[in-house]
Amino acid sequence: MKEIVIISGKGGTxxxxxxxxxxxxxxxxxxxxxxxxxxxxxxxLDPKIEESHIFKSGFxxxxxxxxxxxxxxxxxxxxFDAVKEDFSIDPIxxxxxxxxxxxxxxxxxxxxxxxxxxxxxxxxRLGPLVHxxxxxxxxxxxxxxxxxxxxxxxxAEDKKYKWVIIDGSPGxxxxxxxxxxGVDCAVVVIEPTLSGLHDAERVIDVTRHFxxxxxxxxxxxxxxxxxxxxxxxxSEGRNLQILGKIVFSKEVVKSVIxxxxxxxxxxxxxxxxxxDIWGQLEKxxxx
Amino acid sequence: xxxxxSSDGTTLESNVDPRFGRCPYYxxxxxxxxxxxxxxxxxxxxxGGAGIQAAQMISDMGVESMITGNIGPNAFRVLSAASxxxxxxxxxxxxxxxxxxxxxxxxxxxxxxxxxHFGMGR
Amino acid sequence: MIISVASGKGGTxxxxxxxxxxxxxxxxxxxxxxxxxPNSHIFIKPLFERSDPVFIPIPVVDKKKCDGCxxxxxVCAYNAIAxxxxxxxxxxxxxxxxxxxxxxxxxxxxxxxxEEIGVVEIGEKDGIEFVHGKLNxxxxxxxxxxxxxxxxxSRKKTxxxxxxxxxxxxVITAIKDTDFVxxxxxxxxxxxxxxxLAVEVVRKLKIPFGVIINRSSLGDKKTDKYCAKENIxxxxxxxxxxxxxxxxxxxxxxxxxxxxxxxxxxxLFKEIKKITSR
Numbered sequence: 001m002k003e004i005v006i007i008s009g010k011g012g013t014x015x016x017x018x019x020x021x022x023x024x025x026x027x028x029x030x031x032x033x034x035x036x037x038x039x040x041x042x043x044x045l046d047p048k049i050e051e052s053h054i055f056k057s058g059f060x061x062x063x064x065x066x067x068x069x070x071x072x073x074x075x076x077x078x079x080f081d082a083v084k085e086d087f088s089i090d091p092i093x094x095x096x097x098x099x100x101x102x103x104x105x106x107x108x109x110x111x112x113x114x115x116x117x118x119x120x121x122x123x124x125r126l127g128p129l130v131h132x133x134x135x136x137x138x139x140x141x142x143x144x145x146x147x148x149x150x151x152x153x154x155x156a157e158d159k160k161y162k163w164v165i166i167d168g169s170p171g172x173x174x175x176x177x178x179x180x181x182g183v184d185c186a187v188v189v190i191e192p193t194l195s196g197l198h199d200a201e202r203v204i205d206v207t208r209h210f211x212x213x214x215x216x217x218x219x220x221x222x223x224x225x226x227x228x229x230x231x232x233x234x235s236e237g238r239n240l241q242i243l244g245k246i247v248f249s250k251e252v253v254k255s256v257i258x259x260x261x262x263x264x265x266x267x268x269x270x271x272x273x274x275x276d277i278w279g280q281l282e283k284x285x286x287x
Numbered sequence: 288x289x290x291x292x293s294s295d296g297t298t299l300e301s302n303v304d305p306r307f308g309r310c311p312y313y314x315x316x317x318x319x320x321x322x323x324x325x326x327x328x329x330x331x332x333x334x335g336g337a338g339i340q341a342a343q344m345i346s347d348m349g350v351e352s353m354i355t356g357n358i359g360p361n362a363f364r365v366l367s368a369a370s371x372x373x374x375x376x377x378x379x380x381x382x383x384x385x386x387x388x389x390x391x392x393x394x395x396x397x398x399x400x401x402x403x404h405f406g407m408g409r
Numbered sequence: 410m411i412i413s414v415a416s417g418k419g420g421t422x423x424x425x426x427x428x429x430x431x432x433x434x435x436x437x438x439x440x441x442x443x444x445x446x447p448n449s450h451i452f453i454k455p456l457f458e459r460s461d462p463v464f465i466p467i468p469v470v471d472k473k474k475c476d477g478c479x480x481x482x483x484v485c486a487y488n489a490i491a492x493x494x495x496x497x498x499x500x501x502x503x504x505x506x507x508x509x510x511x512x513x514x515x516x517x518x519x520x521x522x523x524e525e526i527g528v529v530e531i532g533e534k535d536g537i538e539f540v541h542g543k544l545n546x547x548x549x550x551x552x553x554x555x556x557x558x559x560x561x562x563s564r565k566k567t568x569x570x571x572x573x574x575x576x577x578x579x580v581i582t583a584i585k586d587t588d589f590v591x592x593x594x595x596x597x598x599x600x601x602x603x604x605x606l607a608v609e610v611v612r613k614l615k616i617p618f619g620v621i622i623n624r625s626s627l628g629d630k631k632t633d634k635y636c637a638k639e640n641i642x643x644x645x646x647x648x649x650x651x652x653x654x655x656x657x658x659x660x661x662x663x664x665x666x667x668x669x670x671x672x673x674x675x676x677l678f679k680e681i682k683k684i685t686s687r
Binding site for chain 1: 417418419420421424445446448451484486487505506507508509512513544546547549550551573574575576577578579581585597598599602603606609610613614627628629651654655657658659660
């Protein structure tokens with residue numbers, strides 16, 4: 001069983017569209033949407049939720065006004081500006097360190113376990129999907145991402161699926177790290193813009209920091225041939241394999257609007273490139 | 288002396304779990320009484336510092352030797368500070384691992400095997 | 410006035426809007442708070458004058474005073490401290506810098522020292538004061554670097570903040586205490602899904618906001634319907650154009666190559682001023 005994650009550094013390069021395409025092309029797989037902050041893959045897969053679970057992570061301080069004597073010790077010790085003028089706690093700013101709770105002379109502050117999101121196991125027309133939704137303003141520590149990955153892996157092992165296809169999140173922080181550790185391959189989607197290249201460099205540094213094998217796809221490459229060439233040279237210089245290049249196509253937006261993966265929506269240069277890319281990746285990883 | 292083994296289950300027939308900090312259980316085997324018990328690894332739930340918390344728990348139990356698959360840098364640091372001998376690279380059933388250990392087939396590990404976060408997402 | 414430019418979804422055009430708005434105004438600062446992947450400097454090309462490392466306070470043990478009681482480990486909410494064999498081990502990458510351990514140590518054996526997690530760079534270009542933050546690779550926490558960037562906000566200027574994508578805590582840290590939020594979206598199901606999440610965040614923070622629809626000609630009408638239903642004003646539409654995509658891909662600004670946009674961004678600013686003065 002092999003795990004593949006699709007990441008990009010920069011948002012909007014086409015991660016989710018490509019993850020959706022892989023979901024349609026790859027037989028025998030479990031799909032995991034690890035972009036828990038702004039999950040979108042379900043919009044292409046029309047999931048039927050079979051299991052829904054609450055995710056609890058971290059604590060938030062809460063003041064029991066009944067016991068508060070107004071001494072303000074909480075306010076003095078809090079480094080995150082989370083104590084309001086009336087000594088109640090701002091849950092958005094609270095980082096759950098419990099300093100105020102421990103320091104309060106009246107024991108008026110309790111730490112409440114946070115419900116920070118939900119995770120789901122669903123069935124889709126393209127196979128099982130594990131996905132999640134992080135609550136607003138919650139700390140995206142990567143723990144929910146880890147949980148989604150763990151469940152996807154369990155289903156794959158249990159039902160003997162060959163692949164786990166993971167839609168990753170933008171950035172380079174904890175949630176991205178949690179979505180890439182231990183995978184068999186990280187596929188980085190780069191768009192031919194200076195921003196895209198800049199951000200891809202940073203996320204590839206992260207994959208290298210964690211010793212994850214990484215390959216590249218250049219998406220919408222015809223929007224700037226010069227920068228595409230630059231990316232190709234840069235990849236060669238860093239010993240990075242380019243799995244393929246995909247043209248820009250308005251059909252992609254149309255397929256998203258229809259709620260379909262591009263593979264199901266039409267047959268064009270984009271779908272041919274994606275088929276070739278998957279063929280290449282499958283050959284290299286299955287061996 | 289007490290030996291701890293990272294485990295995917297609760298009995299001696301369970302297998303050595305490759306992840307020190309994120310395994311579901313530890314089997315604690317007492318060489319004097321030749322008896323064992325299992326403990327839940329509460330660190331599985333930890334957002335961060337699972338290896339640290341797990342190592343802290345192991346050291347608080349008075350364990351002398353730790354058998355596991357892979358150990359990351361933070362847990363390694365804690366167990367070393369606690370003077371606990373670490374034996375990594377173990378696989379197979381818990382009872383097999385304990386046999387091999389008694390026969391002296393395991394070499395002590397001198398450094399962490401994997402980068403931090405190895406167990407996350409697995 | 411402090412205007413933040415955000416979006417739920419990445420890649421909708423936050424940086425495009427932030428950069429081009431800044432280039433259309435006078436007496437302006439541009440602060441790039443997307444410290445994991447800062448990009449605005451590619452377009453502004455500032456001359457960097459200063460580089461300040463960002464530190465978070467990490468406790469260090471004075472072994473002479475420590476008796477191994479373990480109180481510090483007990484109070485740490487993040488597993489950043491282990492105590493074994495009377496030795497205290499600190500794990501800086503997990504430390505949130507809350508100060509609890511130092512406060513509760515009965516022997517005064519913990520003192521905070523600075524650990525570097527990123528850098529803030531300050532520069533200037535054509536009268537625009539430019540500040541951005543960069544989180545060091547392998548470091549986990551963006552908010553302290555974002556806070557360090559925001560320390561440079563001047564109330565005497567118009568400050569434009571480029572916010573990271575998403576809705577979790579780095580976004581909150583960037584948007585907090587700003588006067589107006591521009592939410593940039595694209596008229597697709599992905600854009601709309603993430604816009605509704607971002608709207609929830611901004612409403613929770615009780616900051617006035619409006620929407621810009623980018624690549625407005627490439628998509629469906631659902632975003633318009635959503636905004637109408639939710640009484641959200643659409644401040645501007647930027648149609649999809651290969652020309653704009655190409656200008657962006659080169660790292661150039663729209664207002665430089667399509668000057669009619671300068672007037673549009675100026676009008677946007679005036680509209681925002683009007684809304685916030687009510």
